[in-house]
Amino acid sequence: QQQVKQSPQSLIVQKGGISIINCAYENTAFDYFPWYQQFPGKGPALLIAIRPDVSEKKEGRFTISFNKSAKQFSLHIMDSQPGDSATYFCAASKDLGNEKLTFGTGTRLTIIP
Amino acid sequence: IAGITQAPTSQILAAGRRMTLRCTQDMRHNAMYWYRQDLGLGLRLIHYSNTAGTTGKGEVPDGYSVSRANTDDFPLTLASAVPSQTSVYFCASKGQSTDTQYFGPGTRLTVL
Numbered sequence: 001q002q003q004v005k006q007s008p009q010s011l012i013v014q015k016g017g018i019s020i021i022n023c024a025y026e027n028t029a030f031d032y033f034p035w036y037q038q039f040p041g042k043g044p045a046l047l048i049a050i051r052p053d054v055s056e057k058k059e060g061r062f063t064i065s066f067n068k069s070a071k072q073f074s075l076h077i078m079d080s081q082p083g084d085s086a087t088y089f090c091a092a093s094k095d096l097g098n099e100k101l102t103f104g105t106g107t108r109l110t111i112i113p
Numbered sequence: 114i115a116g117i118t119q120a121p122t123s124q125i126l127a128a129g130r131r132m133t134l135r136c137t138q139d140m141r142h143n144a145m146y147w148y149r150q151d152l153g154l155g156l157r158l159i160h161y162s163n164t165a166g167t168t169g170k171g172e173v174p175d176g177y178s179v180s181r182a183n184t185d186d187f188p189l190t191l192a193s194a195v196p197s198q199t200s201v202y203f204c205a206s207k208g209q210s211t212d213t214q215y216f217g218p219g220t221r222l223t224v225l
Contacts, residue, residue, distance in 0.1 A: 006155070032212060043117075043203050043216030044156070089155055100146070100171065101214060103155040 003027055004092050006104025013111055019077040021107045023090035026071065030092040034101070035064065035075045038087045047088070048075070080111045115139055117217035119204050125223045126194050134189040134220050136204030144207040145187040146214065147171075147179060149200040156203065162187055194224045 005024045013019045025033075034049035050057045050064040050073065057064045063076040077084055090104040120135045138145065143164045148156040148171075158171030162181040176198060178190045187206075191198055204217040 009153075034212070036216075041218075043205075043218050045216065046213045049212060100158055100161055101156075102172075103148075103157070105153060105155040 003102045004090060004104045006090050006107060008107060009105070010108040011110070013077075013080045013109065015080060015082060015111055015113050017080050017111075019075075019080045019084065019109055019111070021075045021088055021090070021109070022072065023074065023092075023104050024070075024072045025092050027092070027094065027102075028071070029094040030102075032093045033064070033066065033073050034091050035062075036089045036091060036103075038089065038106075044089060077109075080109075082111045082113065085109055085111045117204055117206055117215060119202075119217040119220050121220060122218070123221040123223075125225065126191075128195055128224055129193050132191045132194055132222070134191075134202055134204075134222070136187045136189070136217060137185050138187075138204075138206045138215075138217075139185065140206060140208060140215070141184060142206035142208040142215070143184070144209075145181065146205040146207075147177070147187070147189045148203045148205065149173065149198075150203060150219070151200050159189065159202075194222075196224045198222065199224045 035047045036044035037047040038044040048059050048062050052068050061078045066073045088107045091101040093101045117138045146161045147159040150156045157173045160179040162168045165184045202220045205214040207214045
C-alpha cells in the first residue's frame with residue numbers, strides 16, 4: 001500500500017528549463033509535505049517543505065505547489081542547473097510533532113547542458 | 114559538529130549472521146529513525162524512537178530491532194541477516210523545535 005505516489009521515475013531537462021515532479025497522497029490526515037534532495041552516495045537532505053494551510057511556497061528557484069482538494073503536490077525547479085541533478089523524494093507525515101515520514105519512490109533528475 | 118554518523122560505511126555479511134548498524138548524533142535531537150532505501154521503493158521506515166527509552170515500529174520492522182539507551186545513540190540490529198535485507202540503511206534525527214529530519218551518510222549492507 002503506497003500512500004505517496006511520485007512521478008515521473010526519471011526526468012531529463014535541459015539547462016535553464018523547468019523541472020516538475022509530482023506527488024499524490026491518499027491519507028487526508030497528512031499535514032506536512034517535505035521534499036528531499038539526494039546526491040549519489042549521500043543521505044537525503046531537506047530541500048523545501050509545505051503545510052496544507054498554503055497553496056504555494058517558494059524558496060529561491062524551488063517552489064512547492066499544493067492542491068489540497070486533489071491531494072497532490074509538486075516540486076518546480078526553475079532555471080534548472082546541472083548541479084540540480086540528483087534524486088528527489090517527496091514525503092508526507094501526520095501528527096504534528098511526531099513526524100514519521102512516508103516517502104515517495106523518488107525521481108532521478110538529470111539536467112543536460 | 115559532525116551531525117549524524119553511521120558505521121560501518123559498508124558491509125558484506127553472510128546470511129544468518131548477526132549485525133549491528135551504529136548511529137550517533139551530536140545535535141541532542143529527541144527523535145531518531147531508521148530507514149532502508151531500495152531502488153524503486155524509496156525510503157521506508159524500519160523503526161523510530163521519539164525519545165530516549167522509547168521505540169516504535171515503522172513500515173517494515175520484521176527482522177530488525179532497535180534500542181535507545183540514551184539521546185545520542187540508536188543502533189539497529191539484524192539478529193539473523195537474510196539476503197532480502199540487502200539495502201542502504203539511513204539513520205535520521207529530528208529535534209523538537211524543528212520539522213526537519215536530518216539524515217546520516219548511510220550504510221550499504223550486502224547479505225549473501
